Amino acid sequence: MNASGIKFGLGVYTTLFLVFLYGPLVVLAILSFQTGPEGGPQFPIIEWSTYWYKHLFGLTPPSRIAPLPIDQGLGRSMLLAMMTMVVSTILGVTAAQAFRRKFTGSGVVFYLIVLGMMVPGVLVGLGMALVANTLGIERHWWGTAFVLHVVYTFPFAFLVMLAIFNRFDSSVEEASWSLGVSPARTFRKVTFPLIFPGVLSAMLFAFTLSYDEFSRTLFASGRDLTLPLAIYGTFSVEVHPNVFAFGVLTTLFSFALLSVYAVLMGLSVRRAKRIAVQEEA
Amino acid sequence: MTMTAVTEEIKTEKAAANGPSGKTLWLLAPGVLWMLLFLVLPLAMMLYVSFWTQTTFKIEPTLTLKSWITFFTSDTYLGALWTTVRIWLIVLAATVVVGYPAALFVGLFVKNKTLQTVLLVLCVIPFWTSFLIRVLAWRPMLGKEGAINMILMKIGIISQPIEVLLFSELSVIIGMTQIYCVFMVGPIAFMLGRIDPSIIEAAKDLGAGFWRIFRTIILPLSMPGVVVGAIFVSVMVLGEFATSAALSGRKVNLLGNIIVTQVGSLKWAFAAVAGVVLTILMGAVVAALLRVVDLRKEL
Numbered sequence: 323m324n325a326s327g328i329k330f331g332l333g334v335y336t337t338l339f340l341v342f343l344y345g346p347l348v349v350l351a352i353l354s355f356q357t358g359p360e361g362g363p364q365f366p367i368i369e370w371s372t373y374w375y376k377h378l379f380g381l382t383p384p385s386r387i388a389p390l391p392i393d394q395g396l397g398r399s400m401l402l403a404m405m406t407m408v409v410s411t412i413l414g415v416t417a418a419q420a421f422r423r424k425f426t427g428s429g430v431v432f433y434l435i436v437l438g439m440m441v442p443g444v445l446v447g448l449g450m451a452l453v454a455n456t457l458g459i460e461r462h463w464w465g466t467a468f469v470l471h472v473v474y475t476f477p478f479a480f481l482v483m484l485a486i487f488n489r490f491d492s493s494v495e496e497a498s499w500s501l502g503v504s505p506a507r508t509f510r511k512v513t514f515p516l517i518f519p520g521v522l523s524a525m526l527f528a529f530t531l532s533y534d535e536f537s538r539t540l541f542a543s544g545r546d547l548t549l550p551l552a553i554y555g556t557f558s559v560e561v562h563p564n565v566f567a568f569g570v571l572t573t574l575f576s577f578a579l580l581s582v583y584a585v586l587m588g589l590s591v592r593r594a595k596r597i598a599v600q601e602e603a
Numbered sequence: 604m605t606m607t608a609v610t611e612e613i614k615t616e617k618a619a620a621n622g623p624s625g626k627t628l629w630l631l632a633p634g635v636l637w638m639l640l641f642l643v644l645p646l647a648m649m650l651y652v653s654f655w656t657q658t659t660f661k662i663e664p665t666l667t668l669k670s671w672i673t674f675f676t677s678d679t680y681l682g683a684l685w686t687t688v689r690i691w692l693i694v695l696a697a698t699v700v701v702g703y704p705a706a707l708f709v710g711l712f713v714k715n716k717t718l719q720t721v722l723l724v725l726c727v728i729p730f731w732t733s734f735l736i737r738v739l740a741w742r743p744m745l746g747k748e749g750a751i752n753m754i755l756m757k758i759g760i761i762s763q764p765i766e767v768l769l770f771s772e773l774s775v776i777i778g779m780t781q782i783y784c785v786f787m788v789g790p791i792a793f794m795l796g797r798i799d800p801s802i803i804e805a806a807k808d809l810g811a812g813f814w815r816i817f818r819t820i821i822l823p824l825s826m827p828g829v830v831v832g833a834i835f836v837s838v839m840v841l842g843e844f845a846t847s848a849a850l851s852g853r854k855v856n857l858l859g860n861i862i863v864t865q866v867g868s869l870k871w872a873f874a875a876v877a878g879v880v881l882t883i884l885m886g887a888v889v890a891a892l893l894r895v896v897d898l899r900k901e902l
Contacts, residue, residue: 442842
């Protein structure tokens, strides 16, 4: 029994595993360059073209294939993700800040918050729709759906911030207080810069989760569709390569978002280093 | 003045040890209130409405067991419950079987930290594509004229396209396994990475073969990871309806799909019953998994 043989076998397996993970996405990306409007969502590629990308933006002559209803959905989803990001990050930071002191009942509160990311969207969505119906509240993406998005993303922000505060040296804050700096100013000038990487991660989590969320939105959003709901609508009809083209574009958008995050993170790390160097000098 | 400040601080610390102090309370209040209003209240409402009277187009707050009786005497609903449990068990087993070897490689066999990180990041990258798009991506793969059939026919393994690949229970299982197995790989790789290499070295020196080391050291020490992964996968698969809607061609109806159709036809009470059944099922599964391994002790 030799370990290197096993290692080799597992290495080959892991490669196949990655093929399994990426295969469908690669196929989808290739098929998004199918010719249109007669080319279907299958091989072989009749002719390479960017027809379906133009189709997404309404740049093609009208055909029997209706354009995806994404123009308004995109704006709504962006705004919703922004709102969710801001609120859940604030809630996450404040709640995690409270958890820096031990208090009775912290276990219950912890599980109450974490429950938000565990309960499936279809259940909270249904519950919210029932509450709204009973109270006579109209369901909207910016109202009932928004509060559910926060219920989902707030726990992620909370956990990220909890991890950050766990490694946080509170003596710097105490030093600031003892020098007579007000708590609000201390938070702005001392605490916040130190926890900024965590806040950034919490924001990234909240934005991307909300942007992609649809099971909560499905029941709670009323008539106006968000972007994922528009995609969900195509499930019941014949799929055309325009959905694939859209998938490629949203993935690129996510990567753009990720690079913004990486740049900001890099800047904040570099600034921290520069300050450390200044202190040493 | 400093003295009073110090005594004050001691006081607040004492108060903090007893119960949430004023400041802590204010920091907690918004989040807790949000969760109570928008998470606990909706779930409680679901339970309450499941006992309401359902008429053709609306529900009335007259308490009755009728919806519950309908649920447990109807073949459709019981069938959906059974399908949900079956699919959940198959997908859970599939994610462990598919994910464990990959986690073993990444967590234990790759010693280079950079390569380890690269491999884990590679596993996470697909999550940057929308969930619904990832589900839909299986259609051109599995279809009658899909990529898999095409490749298999080119190689000459099959002469006729396999039709059972798409719009069947199999396609739902394949799709869910691919989407959720990363949630299994992550926790297992994490636990494996924490195994002290000297234990394995010692076992090797004492003449234990790989299988023996795997059975007696690696597997038991990775169990908490499997349980955490199983909790993630279970909760997500049990609450699913999109994958089955996209890939089964309405042949597979999970409890989630039942809820969606019932809401679509304004049968709120039935939807609520299905929701409560799903909640109970999920709670039981998570509680059972937590019984297997004491997470607080392990992590």
